[in-house]
Amino acid sequence: MPDVSAPTLFSRLAAEFLGTFWLVFGGCGAAVLAAGFVNPDGTHLGIGFLGVAFAFGLTVLTGAYALGHLSGGHFNPAVTFGVFLAGRIEAKAVLPYVLTQIVAGIVAAAVLFVVASGQSDFAIDPTAPGSFATNGYGELSPGGYSLLAALVLEIVLTAVFLWVILGTTDGRAPVGFAPLAIGLTLTIIHLVAIPVTNTSVNPARSLAVAVFNPAALAQVWLFFLAPAIGAAIAGLSYKMLFAAKE
Numbered sequence: 001m002p003d004v005s006a007p008t009l010f011s012r013l014a015a016e017f018l019g020t021f022w023l024v025f026g027g028c029g030a031a032v033l034a035a036g037f038v039n040p041d042g043t044h045l046g047i048g049f050l051g052v053a054f055a056f057g058l059t060v061l062t063g064a065y066a067l068g069h070l071s072g073g074h075f076n077p078a079v080t081f082g083v084f085l086a087g088r089i090e091a092k093a094v095l096p097y098v099l100t101q102i103v104a105g106i107v108a109a110a111v112l113f114v115v116a117s118g119q120s121d122f123a124i125d126p127t128a129p130g131s132f133a134t135n136g137y138g139e140l141s142p143g144g145y146s147l148l149a150a151l152v153l154e155i156v157l158t159a160v161f162l163w164v165i166l167g168t169t170d171g172r173a174p175v176g177f178a179p180l181a182i183g184l185t186l187t188i189i190h191l192v193a194i195p196v197t198n199t200s201v202n203p204a205r206s207l208a209v210a211v212f213n214p215a216a217l218a219q220v221w222l223f224f225l226a227p228a229i230g231a232a233i234a235g236l237s238y239k240m241l242f243a244a245k246e
Contacts, residue, residue, distance in 0.1 A: 007071070009093065009096065012071040012093070013096055013097070015070035016067075016071045016074060016075065016097055016100045016101055017104040018063075018067060018104070019064070019071070019073060019104075020075040020100070020101045020104035020204055021104045021105070021107060022075075022108075023056070023060060023063060023105075023202075023205065024108035024204070024208050024209075025109075025111060026056075026058070027056035027059050027205070028108070028109065028112055028132075028133035028205070028208070028209055029055075030047060030055030031052045032116050032132060032133050033115070033116060034046060034051065034052075034055075035047055035048060035049075035051065049190075049191065049194050049195075052194065053187045053188075053191045053194065053199075054187055056186055056187065057185075057186045057187030057188075060179070060182055060183045061179050061182065061184075062183075064179035064182055065179045068179060071097075072089065072169075073179070074097060074101070076202040076203075076204060076205070076227075077097070077202070078158050078161075078162070078201065078202060078227035078228060079161075079165060080094055080098055080101070081228060081231045081232065081235070082158075082162040082165070082230075082235035083162075083165070084235065085232055085235030085236050085239065086166050086235040086239045087243070088166070088169075098204075102203075102204045104204070105204035105205055105207060105208030106211055108208060109208035109211060109212060112209075113212055116132075124212055126215035126216070127139070127215065129141055129142045129144075129198070130142050131213060131216075132209050132212055132213050134198065134213045134216035135197050135199070135200045135206045135210070135216065135220070135222075136150075136197065136198065136215075136219050137150035137151075137197060137219060137222060138219075140215060140216060140219060141195075141197060141198075142195050143195040145197070147222065149196060150196055150197045150226070151222060151225075153192070153193055153196050153197065154197060154200055154222070154223065154226030154227060154230065155229045155230040156230065157192065157201050157230065158201045158226065158227040158229075158230025159230040159231070159234040160185070160189070161185055161201055161230075161234075162231050162234030162235060162238070163234045163237075163238060164182060165178075165182055167238070167242070168181045168182060170244075186201075189201055197223070200223040200226070200227060201227055201230070202227065203223055203224045203227055203228075206220050206223035207220055207223075207224075
């Protein structure tokens with residue numbers, strides 16, 4: 001008999017939509033609204049790089065605990081791709097997952113844009129690195145890092161992220177700690193990568209805010225390519241090296 005308790009594909013996609021929305025709105029929202037906040041009296045109250053890194057990590061941590069049992073808690077096309085290559089998700093679900101994540105990210109960025117626009121002097125500067133929490137390389141890198149540096153870093157960090165996800169959700173791993181490890185890993189990833197690319201490791205997150213910034217949109221291809229390569233490296237290598245034998 002079929003498992004009537006198993007989530008339907010619709011439920012899984014709904015969970016992915018909510019989780020991706022929360023990741024983009026919470027993480028990018030922290031970067032746009034709170035990272036450099038200054039009081040009218042000149043007091044700096046912004047959360048800075050550390051606060052933004054924790055915002056992204058905490059959105060994934062809380063989202064995974066709340067929704068991971070429904071959809072797996074991917075919230076990221078690169079994660080879905082890597083999990084698929086590792087044999088953890090069926091092929092027919094990959095495209096619906098990815099499309100849902102992309103749409104959810106854009107919706108979250110649109111809501112963030114409406115909120116940010118409530119401040120009279122808000123404006124997106126296409127020439128400024130990280131404007132509206134966008135990712136970039138070269139002149140759009142926060143630290144002026146090259147395309148090659150951005151490519152290598154995003155590949156490596158996405159692979160690490162997938163290895164942690166695959167390892168902590170392995171049936172042999174301690175139960176209940178996966179979201180915590182995954183969220184903390186994403187925090188570390190942001191602490192490393194914000195100066196270089198403003199941190200992607202997630203094509204849906206990158207595209208969502210780039211839609212509102214033409215200069216960043218021209219560079220967003222890198223933040224699809226690099227995470228896909230990193231996810232493929234991790235998904236295939238984990239399956240080959242660590243998959244449980246039947």
